[in-house]
Amino acid sequence: MSMTPLPFRGRRRAALGTAVAATLLLTGCGAKVEQDTAAGKATVNRCGEPVRYTLPKRTVAYEGGSADKLFALGLTKHVHGYVMPPANPPVTESPWASEYAKVKMLSDDLLNKEVVVAAKADLVVAGWNSGFSDRRGITPQILDKLGIQSFMHTESCFNYPGHPERVTPFEALYTDLERLGKIFRVESRAAEVVAGLKKRVQDVRARAPKGEPVPVFLYDSGTDQPFTAGRQVPPTDIIASAGGRNVFDGLDQRWTQVTWEAVTRSAPEVIIILDYGDQPAKKKIDFLKTSPHTRDLPAVREDNFFVLDYNEGISGPRVIDGLEKFAKYLHTLGR
Incomplete structure (x- = not known):
């Protein structure tokens, strides 16, 4: 990659x-x-x-x-x-x-x-x-x-x-x-x-929380339009296996742009931040906390951010590390 x-x-x-x-x-x-x-x-x-x-x-x-x-x-x-x-x-x-x-x-x-x-x-x-x-x-x-x-x-x-x-x-x-x-x-x-x-x-799947899956939005980048994960990339499997639901898993694509209006409608309870090089996680979280599009989202109000390492989000053995870490995080929410 x-x-x-x-x-x-x-x-x-x-x-x-x-x-x-x-x-x-x-x-x-x-x-x-x-x-x-x-x-x-x-x-x-x-x-x-x-x-x-x-x-x-x-x-x-x-x-x-x-x-x-x-x-x-x-x-x-x-x-x-x-x-x-x-x-x-x-x-x-x-x-x-x-x-x-x-x-x-x-x-x-x-x-x-x-x-x-x-x-x-x-x-x-x-x-x-x-x-x-x-x-x-x-x-x-x-x-x-x-x-x-x-x-x-x-x-x-x-x-x-x-x-x-x-x-x-x-x-x-x-x-x-x-x-x-x-x-x-x-x-x-x-x-x-x-x-x-x-x-x-x-x-991980055996220990996943029961009941309705947690709605999760993955934020890769973008301010005018957010870049996120569709159905065909590893974070969607990470989210589903841990007991969540990628709010954009209906998009039969890999990495793709969506609208902020679509993110707002999805009302995510958790936001995964893809963390890499020139776009560090803290900068992205700060943006989401101040943007009028996202500051009132349930995940933002509750400060429910999970940082996913780049190499735990692309095709490679480390995606399973990312899965285990995200699953552990979901269990801490007490939802």
Whole structure:
């Protein structure tokens, strides 16, 4: 994921991660990558398109979500480097900080063809309309012609031209880990990681408050018009699994603009603030407390703000950390 045309693509300080995430790190780093003893090809879907992958040796990851997935699978030795735009939080604050330290930081700008070619990459992992972009001239088709393999986050395939896939955000995360496991011949490790994440989600859902779900508005950015989460991005699954309801889950979109009038009508009792880089949470909360559009909302009157870390809101293992933290927050409301 990346600094895309979406305002959402900034980042804040990454959380240190939960104890469970730390355990995942310790077990993942030591995973041994099975050697490609077969014909050297693994057929895996890239969005809805079957692609034959050779075992990558010089992978380039764009943003934390991509790198985290690879590190969680114990694939550090297969990662040449990463591209991390400046609004992203420091990798030193990641649960996988020690793994980032073992690979190269290739650029602090948007993903582009030049940096990938210069790195002699044999695989690029990124999202559609974030890292990969028609406008910026780096697409899977362009890389195919250069002999460079590509992998796209399934969650971002929702609006990928030609080969879209519609998968709920958490299922998309599991799918990515399973597909990467097949590409890198570590299917058993991928199954273990996915099972652990699913168990954590099930535990949260089992403890979710009963009764009518809490109406929740996610505020990403925007003053003239708010930018928020539609149905097809991870925060909607976070909210629902914890016992809430994204007030804009009826929008069959990913990140999108709405009107302040629509926010007012939704009367959210909780507001999630997506916290990142150049648009810190405090500034956003101050705006919501003073804006005539929002100062009388139930969530604002009760000071019910939950700050969601950027890396806990995009497709990657840390979304489950975000889920557990938000679920704990909902239980404190005593609703």
